[in-house]
Amino acid sequence: MIEITRRQTVGYRARIVAYLLALVMGFACTSLLIWLSGASVMEGFSALFEGAFGSEEAMLQSLVAATPLIFTGLATVIAYRAEIWSIGQEGQMFAGAMSGYFASLYLGGAPMVVAVPVIILAAMIGGALLGMLCGWLKSRFAVNEIISTVMLNYVIVYFLSYLLAGGPWTAEGSTSYHQTALLADNFRLPLIVSDVKLHIGFLLAILATVLCWGILKFTPFGFEIRALGANPTALRFKGVNVARTILIVMAVSGALSALAGVSEIFGVNYRLKGDVLTGLGFTGIIVGMIGGLNPFGALIAALLFGALENGSLYMSVLSDIPPALVPAMQGILLLFFLSASVIVRYRVRIRRASYV
Amino acid sequence: MTSPTLEVTALCKSFGSVRANHDVTFSVDAGELLCLFGENGAGKSTLSACLTGLYRPDSGEIALEGTPLRLSSAADAIRHGIGLVHQHFVLVPDFTVLENIVVGSETGLFVDFASAEARLRQICESYGIDIDPNARVEDLSVGEQQWAELLKALYFDAKLLILDEPTATLDVEGSKKLFRIIDKLKADGVAIILITHFLEEVMQADRVAVLRQGAVVGIKKTAETSPEELTRMMVGRDLKRQTRQSTPMGTARLALESVTVEGLGERPDLDDISFCVHEGEIFGIAGVAGNGQRPLMEVIAGVRKPKSGIISLDDTVISSKGVHAIKSMGLGHIPEDRFAEGLVRDFSIEENLILGEHRGTFAKGGLLDFRKMAQNAKRLIAEFSIAAPSGETLVGNLSGGNAQRVILAREMQLASKVLLANQPTRGLDVGVIDYIHQCLFNKKAEGVAVVIASSELEDLIALCDRIGVLFQGRLMGIVDARKTNLEEIGLLMAGHALETAV
Ligand SMILES: Nc1ncnc2c1ncn2[C@@H]1O[C@H](COP(=O)(O)OP(=O)(O)OP(=O)(O)O)[C@@H](O)[C@H]1O
Ligand SMILES: [Mg+2]
Numbered sequence: 076m077i078e079i080t081r082r083q084t085v086g087y088r089a090r091i092v093a094y095l096l097a098l099v100m101g102f103a104c105t106s107l108l109i110w111l112s113g114a115s116v117m118e119g120f121s122a123l124f125e126g127a128f129g130s131e132e133a134m135l136q137s138l139v140a141a142t143p144l145i146f147t148g149l150a151t152v153i154a155y156r157a158e159i160w161s162i163g164q165e166g167q168m169f170a171g172a173m174s175g176y177f178a179s180l181y182l183g184g185a186p187m188v189v190a191v192p193v194i195i196l197a198a199m200i201g202g203a204l205l206g207m208l209c210g211w212l213k214s215r216f217a218v219n220e221i222i223s224t225v226m227l228n229y230v231i232v233y234f235l236s237y238l239l240a241g242g243p244w245t246a247e248g249s250t251s252y253h254q255t256a257l258l259a260d261n262f263r264l265p266l267i268v269s270d271v272k273l274h275i276g277f278l279l280a281i282l283a284t285v286l287c288w289g290i291l292k293f294t295p296f297g298f299e300i301r302a303l304g305a306n307p308t309a310l311r312f313k314g315v316n317v318a319r320t321i322l323i324v325m326a327v328s329g330a331l332s333a334l335a336g337v338s339e340i341f342g343v344n345y346r347l348k349g350d351v352l353t354g355l356g357f358t359g360i361i362v363g364m365i366g367g368l369n370p371f372g373a374l375i376a377a378l379l380f381g382a383l384e385n386g387s388l389y390m391s392v393l394s395d396i397p398p399a400l401v402p403a404m405q406g407i408l409l410l411f412f413l414s415a416s417v418i419v420r421y422r423v424r425i426r427r428a429s430y431v
Numbered sequence: 432m433t434s435p436t437l438e439v440t441a442l443c444k445s446f447g448s449v450r451a452n453h454d455v456t457f458s459v460d461a462g463e464l465l466c467l468f469g470e471n472g473a474g475k476s477t478l479s480a481c482l483t484g485l486y487r488p489d490s491g492e493i494a495l496e497g498t499p500l501r502l503s504s505a506a507d508a509i510r511h512g513i514g515l516v517h518q519h520f521v522l523v524p525d526f527t528v529l530e531n532i533v534v535g536s537e538t539g540l541f542v543d544f545a546s547a548e549a550r551l552r553q554i555c556e557s558y559g560i561d562i563d564p565n566a567r568v569e570d571l572s573v574g575e576q577q578w579a580e581l582l583k584a585l586y587f588d589a590k591l592l593i594l595d596e597p598t599a600t601l602d603v604e605g606s607k608k609l610f611r612i613i614d615k616l617k618a619d620g621v622a623i624i625l626i627t628h629f630l631e632e633v634m635q636a637d638r639v640a641v642l643r644q645g646a647v648v649g650i651k652k653t654a655e656t657s658p659e660e661l662t663r664m665m666v667g668r669d670l671k672r673q674t675r676q677s678t679p680m681g682t683a684r685l686a687l688e689s690v691t692v693e694g695l696g697e698r699p700d701l702d703d704i705s706f707c708v709h710e711g712e713i714f715g716i717a718g719v720a721g722n723g724q725r726p727l728m729e730v731i732a733g734v735r736k737p738k739s740g741i742i743s744l745d746d747t748v749i750s751s752k753g754v755h756a757i758k759s760m761g762l763g764h765i766p767e768d769r770f771a772e773g774l775v776r777d778f779s780i781e782e783n784l785i786l787g788e789h790r791g792t793f794a795k796g797g798l799l800d801f802r803k804m805a806q807n808a809k810r811l812i813a814e815f816s817i818a819a820p821s822g823e824t825l826v827g828n829l830s831g832g833n834a835q836r837v838i839l840a841r842e843m844q845l846a847s848k849v850l851l852a853n854q855p856t857r858g859l860d861v862g863v864i865d866y867i868h869q870c871l872f873n874k875k876a877e878g879v880a881v882v883i884a885s886s887e888l889e890d891l892i893a894l895c896d897r898i899g900v901l902f903q904g905r906l907m908g909i910v911d912a913r914k915t916n917l918e919e920i921g922l923l924m925a926g927h928a929l930e931t932a933v
Contacts, residue, residue, distance in 0.1 A: 293798045295789045302786065305777045312734055312764070312772045313787030314755030 093419040097411035104411075105404045109396055119396045126389020127382035133389075135271040139343065141381025143168070143335035143352075145280035147359020148366060148373035149287050150331035155368050156291065157324045158304035163209055163224030164332040165356025166231040167202040169349070171333020172340045173235060174201025176244070176255065176347045179262045187261040191341070194262060198337045199330040205231065206329025207322050214318035220325075228356075235349050244347065254348035264342035274342035276334070281374070283331060288370040300324055332356060354402075361405055365412040380405060434497030435460045436622035437482070437591050442491030444474075444481055446828070449820060451477040453645040455491070459591065459622040464613060466633045466653075467626045469642030469665055470860045471832025472818035475626045476518050478642075479593045482624075483515040484508040495591070514584035518595040518626075518831045518858070519770055520576050524569035528579045531568060532586050554585050558612045570695075572721040573600045573768060581609075592616060593624045596831065598632060599858045602720050602886040610635060628832075628860050630658040641665050666862040680896065681710030684880035685731070685849050690740030690750070692726050694904070699738070700726035702904040708849075708880040713871060715895035715912065716884035717920050723904040724884040725767055728851045731882070732764040733757040744849060758787065763846030765838055767853040767884075769831075773838040776827035780819055781808040783826050784841050811840040816863070831858045843870055850874055852883045856890070868894060888920055902926045 106116045127137050147164045154161040178197035182190045205227060212218035238244040239253040246256035264274040291297040299320050302310050311317050335355055344351050362380055366372030387401035435458040444452040451474040459465045467475045480486040482493060484502030493500045495511055502508050508515070522531045533547045551564045562571075562578050571579065577600045584592055598606045610632075613623055625636060633639055633653070640650045641664045649664050686707035694700040701723050708714040716724055729735040731742055733754040742750040749757050758764070766772035774783050781804045785793040793800050793807070808822030815836045819829060826834055835858055842850070850871075856864045871894060874881055885891050891898055895912040900923035907923040 295794050295797075295799060298782070298789045298799060302775050302778065306771075306775045308772050309775050309786065312732075312754070312766055314733070314753065314758050315787070316753075316755075 089419050093415040094412065097415035098408070101404070101408040101411045104407045105400070108400060108403060108407075112395075112397065112400070114395045118394045119390055122390040122393040122396075123383070123386040125386070125393075127386030129389075132271055133385065135268055135273050137378070137382040137385040138277055139271060139273050139381070140385040141377045142274075142277045142280050142338045142342070143355045144359055144362050144377035144380050144384075145284060145374055146331050146335035146338065147356050148362030148377045149280075149283055149370055150328040150335075151360050151363025152366065152368050152370055152373050153287060153291075153300065153331065154324060154328040155363060156304050157300045157321070159210070159213070159321060159324060159328075160221050161206070161209065161224045161325065161328060162221055162360065163206060163227060163329070163356075164335075164359045165352075165354075166224065166228035167205050167329040167332035168336040168352060168356045169228075169231045169235055170205040170329075170336070171198035171202035172336030172347055172352060173231075173238075174198050174333070175337050175341060177201075179258065182262065184259075185261065187263075187265070190261050191264060194341060195334070195337055198333040202329035202331070202333025202336070203326040204329070206325035206327075206332070210322045210325030213325075214321045232349065232353075235347075239348065246346070252348070253350075255346050258341065258345045262341060263345055264338070272343050274338070276338035276342045279334065280338075280377075283334070284370045284374045287331075291370065296323070332359070335359065358405065361409045365409060367416060433461075434494070436463075436496060437624075438492075438494040438497075439482070440492040440494070442478070442481060442493065443489045444477055444486060445489055447820065450645045452481065452488070455642075455645075455647050457640050457647060457650055459624060461590075461620045461622050462617045463638070464617060464623045464625060464636045466636035466639045467624060467642060468628075468633050468639050468661060470862055471836070471858075472830040473642040473665075473860075474645040475642060476595055476830060477645075479515055479595050479624065479626065482508075482591075482593060483513055485515075509587050512588065512590035513593070514587060514589035514591070515593045516577075516580045516584050516595060516597050518599075520580055522568045522576060522579060525567065527565050527567050528562060528571075528582065529564040531579065532583045551582065551586065554582060558585065558615065559608065560612075574602065574605055574720040577601055577605070581612075589621060591622045591624070593626075595626045596628070596858055597625075598627055598629060600720075603888065604719070606632065628858065628864075630661065630861065633661060634658060643667070662861060665860070680712045681878060683707040684710045684712075684745060684878075685882070686741075686743050687731070688741045688743075690730060690737045690742060692730050692735055692904075693738045694726075698904060700904050701730065701737075704740070704904075704906050706899055706906060706909060708882055710878040710880060711875050712897070713875055713881040713883060713895045715891040715898035716882065716901060717888060717891055717898050717924060718884075718901035719924055720886060722924075723901045724853060726904070727901070728764065728766070728853045728882070728884065731849075731851055732762065734764075755787075758845060759791075761846065761848035763842035763844070763850045765842045765850075765852040765855045767857075769835050769838055769858075770827075774826050774834060777825060779808075779823045779825055780812065780817065780829075780837055781805060781822040783837050784808050784811060784822075786841070787845075811837075811844075815840045815866075832860055832863065835859055836863065839867065839870075843874070846874060846879055846881075847877075848879060850879055850881045850883075852881065854885055855883065856885070856887070864890075888917055892917075892920075900924055 109116045109119045126133060128134055147168060150164045175194040175198035178194050182193060209220050209223045209227065212223045213220045239255065244255050246254055264276055267273045267275060291300060299310065299315055303317065303320055307317050336352060339351055339355065340347050358380060362376040363373050365376040383401055383404065387398055390396055391398035438458040440456050442452055442455040455478060469475055477486065481488045484504050484507050500511060526534065529544065529548055529551060532551065533542050533544065548564050555562060560578050560582060562575060568576060568579060577597055581597065597609060601609060616623060627633060636653055638650060638652050639661060641648050641661060643665060688705050690701055690704045691699050692701040704727065716727065718724055726735060730737050733752055737750050741748055744760055770776060775786065784807055785804055789799065793804055805822055812819060812822060817833050817836045819833060826837055839855060856867050859867065871881055892912050892915065897909055898912050898915065898920065899909045900907045900920060902924060907926065907928060910919060
């Protein structure tokens with residue numbers, strides 16, 4: 076007879092073992108997919124690994140790919156810890172990139188030390204405002220945040236399409252590319268390692284991780300976020316303005332998402348276009364969940380996913396494996412990680428059936 | 432000789448270093464009512480969880496009608512005919528009563544709601560429980576939710592029924608009704624385990640098992656024991672009842688003038704309420720549950736806003752202020768539903784004790800002051816004898832009575848001018864009730880205006896200076912607690928007006 080009982084506490088070691096197991100199982104499942112697609116499993120994985128960690132350059136490139144995911148992952152952590160189920164990371168990231176670009180239009184020849192901070196700030200404000208809109212709809216009219224954020228994602232993404240497909244921001248002569256003109260040098264995020272475009276956004280992401288962790292753990296605001304997630308009624312009875320807390324949480328989450336947009340546009344691509352951003356917000360949700368809604372967990376998950384993303388490029392060049400397999404793999408990993416995080420709370424024992 | 436319905440032998444259950452049940456041995460026969468009696472944290476709820484498959488005992492045996500039993504889940508227990516009414520409800524608020532009962536218990540893919548409803552109505556009728564199967568649980572009062580929980584257990588023909596503090600949330604009438612149901616079940620041969628802190632109820636059982644720190648310290652036939660002996664067994668000493676002290680009352684401290692609060696339906700939740708509470712006065716609120724006690728507390732605390740009328744504290748109008756501002760003036764509020772309104776289950780005792788003060792007293796330089804939080808918790812844990820391994824223990828892991836003490840500790844501290852207490856001693860063992868009453872008298876001596884709503888009329892009469900009676904949101908009358916009696920209050924509670932006003 077198999078017995079399943081709930082554990083009272085879950086130790087760190089059990090957690091790590093469970094997650095490693097999930098990783099192995101995830102890769103095993105992906106192997107099956109690769110095998111089914113007719114490609115060589117060994118070849119595929121070695122190419123993936125090569126591309127992600129094969130050289131110093133590859134590793135740095137993985138960090139570049141991880142940067143926006145750290146931001147959207149953190150955005151997820153902050154909102155979900157308060158049990159606000161925002162799916163708006165994608166739209167807020169777009170809004171951030173767009174606000175940053177909008178600001179840059181007025182910055183002309185301002186020196187970089189002025190232009191870049193202003194762009195970052197403008198982006199954060201843009202993302203925050205979009206987040207707050209959903210927060211306000213939630214607390215004022217009880218509009219479900221899942222619905223409002225998903226809807227606004229579409230609105231923002233299509234608004235950018237309009238702006239870039241012949242609209243006011245379209246670069247001259249490149250209507251069919253749906254992109255703006257190249258950004259001037261003074262608007263670009265300074266690079267830490269120039270060959271691979273590792274930009275200061277990565278440092279900001281690390282800083283943001285530490286800040287989010289500190290806020291959640293050490294500040295009264297973090298206390299409110301956690302309490303809001305666990306029991307909003309008790310919070311209201313103790314005189315905390317729950318509507319305001321929701322607004323602030325959504326503002327912070329939106330601002331973090333916006334930084335993902337800034338990283339990709341002003342740190343890597345140097346022009347505003349939609350397709351380079353697409354999906355980074357949604358992947359951030361997976362990253363946050365896999366990270367157990369813990370900032371450092373999200374950081375680790377983002378690094379893993381950045382490496383996957385980066386390695387997959389290499390893999391698709393070097394083997395016959397379709398690149399679409401990478402999102403599939405991310406999905407599979409999410410399922411295994413989430414299962415592991417639930418299963419680890421239970422103890423499974425096998426007993427001989429000596430009783431009725 | 433037939434074997435007893437339930438036989439428990441040497442059952443042990445620990446949580447880390449806490450021995451919640453230790454070497455527990457007892458039995459219950461068919462048609463017998465056994466009472467579990469013991470202090471908060473003695474292990475009563477843990478024991479019932481072990482008997483219903485929610486916890487797995489570390490060791491020991493459970494036998495049902497002579498057959499050893501190893502339960503793997505609550506559903507398993509139901510299959511074996513063991514029903515449990517939880518101390519803290521496990522109902523889904525969005526679901527109707529019927530859905531709550533059927534979902535997760537009916538097997539098979541499709542549920543036959545029509546026949547389930549018919550069966551439920553028939554049960555309601557035969558036991559005289561007046562509840563609409565199609566009412567949504569969140570719209571029910573705490574007392575009605577209690578009936579819904581009981582229905583859940585009655586829905587399956589149980590051989591053994593365990594009731595964990597059902598009467599804590601019922602009023603006098605409700606408790607009487609419950610005992611009539613119990614008698615009927617007994618006649619049908621059901622074995623019943625009842626957990627309660629009320630001695631009058633304990634004395635109605637056939638036998639009593641007294642628990643202390645996880646162990647059974649004695650099993651007595653009620654016919655051969657007395658409330659005094661049981662109390663002594665439970666707390667290890669004699670209790671003396673606190674008596675009212677006549678401290679002089681000061682000037683009016685808390686005043687309500689024609690306060691009306693809107694309700695969901697036609698009838699307002701509070702209808703033109705006016706009264707005032709003086710410095711050093713304990714003002715009782717009596718009434719059948721759901722007649723406005725909760726809205727009254729909430730409107731004074733600022734959680735709800737009055738539609739009209741004025742509330743003032745020491746001549747400052749507070750009805751226009753927010754919860755935080757009112758609280759900061761020195762008001763403590765002990766809400767009715769401890770886990771829904773008073774506490775965050777997933778937070779530690781330390782964290783729950785600073786809820787609301789996390790931006791004030793317990794913040795330093797923008798950060799939480801962990802040292803101060805720990806000191807505060809340590810002091811209050813000692814002062815209110817909260818049974819917990821440490822201040823970092825999650826409140827969700829505390830026994831019901833100990834969780835209640837956390838709220839009491841927090842709110843008593845805040846109440847330098849007004850203390851609102853809705854059923855403050857619900858679920859507390861007789862030992863602490865005594866202590867809480869002492870605390871209330873101390874507050875009274877400090878000049879605090881205390882408003883206390885309770886379903887224990889005798890307690891109210893013993894504690895209060897004056898008692899106001901609510902009926903359908905209206906204040907039927909205010910009586911002098913020294914001159915009134917149960918009959919007079921009972922009439923007012925039933926909606927009969929007072930002939931001689933005080
Ligand atoms: N899940 C848990 N984890 C850790 N400790 C627990 C858990 N459940 C109960 N305890 C501890 O076990 C002891 C017994 O608790 P239990 O809830 O059985 O008490 P009780 O007799 O029902 O008390 P009350 O009258 O207050 O409801 C308490 O000290 C409690 O803190
Ligand atoms: Mg209990």
